[in-house]
Amino acid sequence: MSALSGRDVVCFSNDWDGDPLSKMHIMRILARDNRILWVNSLGNRSPRATAGDARRAAKKIRDAAGGLREVEPGLHVLAPLYLPVYGGSAVRAVNRLIVRLQILAAMRRLGMREPISWSFLPSAAPIAGTLGEELVVYHAVDEFSAFSDASRHVRELERELLLKADLVVTSSEKLLASKSKVNPRAVLVRHGVDHAHFARALDPGTQVPGDLASLAKPVVGFFGLLADWVDLELVRAVADAFPRASVVLLGNAVTSLAPLRGASNVHVLGRRPYALLPGYCRGFDVALTPFRLNELSLHASPLKAREYVAAGLPNVCTDVPELRAVPGCTVARSRSEFVAEVGRALAEGGPRRERSELVRGESWEARVDELRAHVAVLLDGRRAA
Known part of the structure; x- marks a missing residue:
């Protein structure tokens, strides 16, 4: 089995039904020869009393009620239910438990074992590394601490995820410089284009x-x-x-x-x-x-x-x-x-x-080939050890 082929991948990212972002392009290509479980966003902050947050909450409940769904061949989407509250250690522990159980149930249903967890969001930190993974990958595409609604909690989660990761992928030179200070196993793979x-x-x-x-x-x-x-x-x-x-x-x-x-x-x-x-x-x-x-x-x-x-x-x-x-x-x-x-x-x-x-040469397929190469180097190093 070659690197990033014939494997199981649990992807933590934005909600699947949004605009096609880098994460979707990458996972669609990987789904051609891997099985992908896409876990919809776990949220980086508590909801506010706004119409927009109310609509998002209602949609998440509807999506969760729909259960595990196959959106494309080899790519299933899970919209887990969780408590949309942050800050307290008790709530965090409950969320970690209920989300982890939902993901493990979906993995069993799909026959997944020893997956690669591929996280695009800091909110995956409490779950990443608890699923019996072969590898933990953090793919940083934004400086989350710089968003106008970011909290100290987001920065803590990202640091936790950076420390857990076997491989950190970054999409810009400045992200590479920033994340490699915490985890030296960081690489640069720029965005591609369809x-x-x-x-x-x-x-x-x-x-x-x-x-x-x-x-x-x-x-x-x-x-x-x-x-x-x-x-x-x-x-x-x-x-x-x-x-x-x-x-x-x-x-x-x-x-x-x-x-x-x-x-x-x-x-x-x-x-x-x-x-x-x-x-x-x-x-x-x-x-x-x-x-x-x-x-x-x-x-x-x-x-x-x-x-x-x-x-x-x-x-x-x-x-x-x-x-x-x-x-x-x-x-x-x-x-x-x-x-x-x-x-x-x-x-x-x-x-x-x-x-x-x-x-033309900067396609998403070319970028995924770069990702395959980085994973291969990591796995080869483990085998050599």
């Missing part, structure tokens, strides 16, 4: 959705969660600088959009399905990655950057360190430079196939 999917933007047969096609050209576009790490003041500066352009934002808004009020050429269209994003990219002339520069973004590796380039789009970015390593991205170091680069990109005239080719 190149074939986004390159459909260059296919003449790909239709631009009607809500975008009806807007004035040129189009400066963005897709992704509109959260507090997106610099909406910078987006407004672009809209003001190019009043004849349509500035289009696709994604759910979880932060105030006040900076965009009164800008008649800004169109917030809401979240659109992943399957339709190539069509929207075909209708864009320039793409934006306008992240604020803070501890969260400085450690981040935004997925959308490679997706924009795969779609052939010029991509103007703020100076997030990881984006300097993405071919085809134009990094701006000030607001005025950002606006000027958007102007230059608009003059280039939209998607181009040669730009898309820059990231």
Whole structure:
């Protein structure tokens, strides 16, 4: 049996039904020759008395009631029930027990033994290492302590998980530097891209959705969660600088959009399905990655950057360190430079196939091959010992 082939993997991550993130891409590929048990998010904080948290709680209850479900060949999803409260040692002990029992029951049902636990979230720390694992992997894709709603509890959980891990995978150089201080068995595997999917933007047969096609050209576009790490003041500066352009934002808004009020050429269209994003990219002339520069973004590796380039789009970015390593991205170091680069990109005239080719070799399959190699080195070292 080769490394990461014919094995059982218990994956702790975000809820399966969300937007396709790095975790989904990786586990979908691994499911081709492994069995995957995907455990929906255990939560990194206690819920608040808000409509959004109430909706999430109701959905988690519905998902848990649905039991273990196979969402794709070789990939099952478990939505465990747990007490959504943090801080007290007694509650933590109860949660660890009830979640562990639910996972072990799912493993028995699937015939899993000695799995690799692959954790993308610090909240997996109490369970990781208690399932009879062959290996414990922590895959760090964000600086969780830098999220605006992060608590000391999250930092404690991540440290616990880092100390347990046989292998720590990081998606950016800054994450590698940070996590290797706690666990030297850390490696860098950058995010990939579903190149074939986004390159459909260059296919003449790909239709631009009607809500975008009806807007004035040129189009400066963005897709992704509109959260507090997106610099909406910078987006407004672009809209003001190019009043004849349509500035289009696709994604759910979880932060105030006040900076965009009164800008008649800004169109917030809401979240659109992943399957339709190539069509929207075909209708864009320039793409934006306008992240604020803070501890969260400085450690981040935004997925959308490679997706924009795969779609052939010029991509103007703020100076997030990881984006300097993405071919085809134009990094701006000030607001005025950002606006000027958007102007230059608009003059280039939209998607181009040669730009898309820059990231063809950075597929998710290639990234999973890197992961297989790191696991092989670890297992070979154990056998040699």
